[in-house]
Amino acid sequence: MLPFIQRPQPTPPRSLPDPGFSHPCVTNESQAPARRGARILTLLQLTDPHLFARGRDQLLGITTSQSFKSVLQTALASVPADALVLTGDLVQDASVAGYRRLRRLLDATRVRYDCIPGNHDSLNAMQQVFGTTETLPVSFRRFGGWTLIFLDSTEPGHEGGRLGATRLALLERILMADTSPAVIFLHHHPVAIRSRWIDGIGVADGAALLACCDRHARVKALAFGHIHQEFAQQRGGYLLLGTPSTCLQFKPHQDRFALDDRAPGFREIQLHPDGVIQSRVRRCETYPERAIPDAMGY
Ligand SMILES: [Fe+2]
Known part of the structure; x- marks a missing residue:
């Protein structure tokens, strides 16, 4: 049996001004009663930074350390964050130095953060720097009245992901344990995004994951990385x-690998006490670098 574990509790959150969402990306209806005294919590999802051991190294023309710093600064300047979640492909060259670079930047924010691995990550190097909690197959933690669930969707030696029966069973157990609204984070996308090349390397058993989520009204969203582009879809009572x-972008709706010239970005997720989610993508429009336009892969 694979282990799952409750991650440590965060420090008490700070007060939060009105978020002023003029263009919420998506919302869904609440099924959870509001807790007295509870407030809106803000998560910032940053994904696929693809850092290197050396800060000056580039991925297809993007200095990934610089673009990550710019996105992180923009994110933290735009909204008081209660937590950061990094959804994989943290380091491109499997170097311990790359993870150390990331940890230094995250620790300096003084905001609670959680990480999960992606297909480009080295679990061994990641564990050396972050410890073993961040690489557990399935884990969760309380976040105000919410539950955050973290899935490792990676399959060693494969670009695509797979959860497998054991991880799905652990997820089911967590979801059955109480009724608090939940957000699930994983690296690979569990649903087709209409790009044939990357839809071939999503979560192979994404349909089983979605079927599991369909059975639990407490699931309010699945948030993922890997696709290097914005995507939002409502499925029953939850959002995908x-x-x-935070570095290079993939062009939507392509049969073959193609890069986009859009700016790097992040996702802001607001969790309301009554179980409603508001979410939107923000981009670092002033970041000057763009990826090499005719690259065939990386
Ligand atoms: Fe990636």
Whole structure:
């Protein structure tokens, strides 16, 4: 039996001004009663930074350390964050130094953060820097009246992901344990996004994951990385949310690998006490670098 574990509790959250969402990306209806005294919590999802051991190294023309710093600064300047979640492909070259670079940047924010691995990550190097909690197959933690669930969707030696029966059974157990609204984070996308090349390397058993979520009204969103582009879809009572990379972007709706010239970005997720989610993507429009336009892959 694979282990799952409750991640440590965060420090008490700070007060939060009105978010002023003029263009919420998507919302869904509440099924959870509001807790007295509870307030809106803000998560910032940053994904696919693809850092290197050396800060000056580039991925197809993007200095990934610089673009990550710019997105992180923009994110933290735009909204008081209660937590950061990094959804994989943290380091491109499997270097311990790359993870150390990431940890230094995250620790400096003084905001609670959680990480999960992606297909480009080295679990061994990641564990050396972050410890073993961040690489558990399935884990969760309380976040105000919400539950955040973290799935490792990676399959060693494969670009695509797979959860498998054991991880899905652990997820089911967590979801059956109480009724608090929940957000699930994983690296790979569990649903087709109409790009044939990357739809071939999503979660192979994404349909089983979605079937599991369909059985639990407490699931309010699945948020993932991997696709390096914005994506949002409502499925029953929950949202499927894909998020731009903090470095290079993939062009939507392509049969073959193609890069986009859109700016790097992140996703802001607001969790209301009554179980409603509001979410939107923000981009770092002033970041000057763009990826090499005719690259065939990386
Ligand atoms: Fe990636």
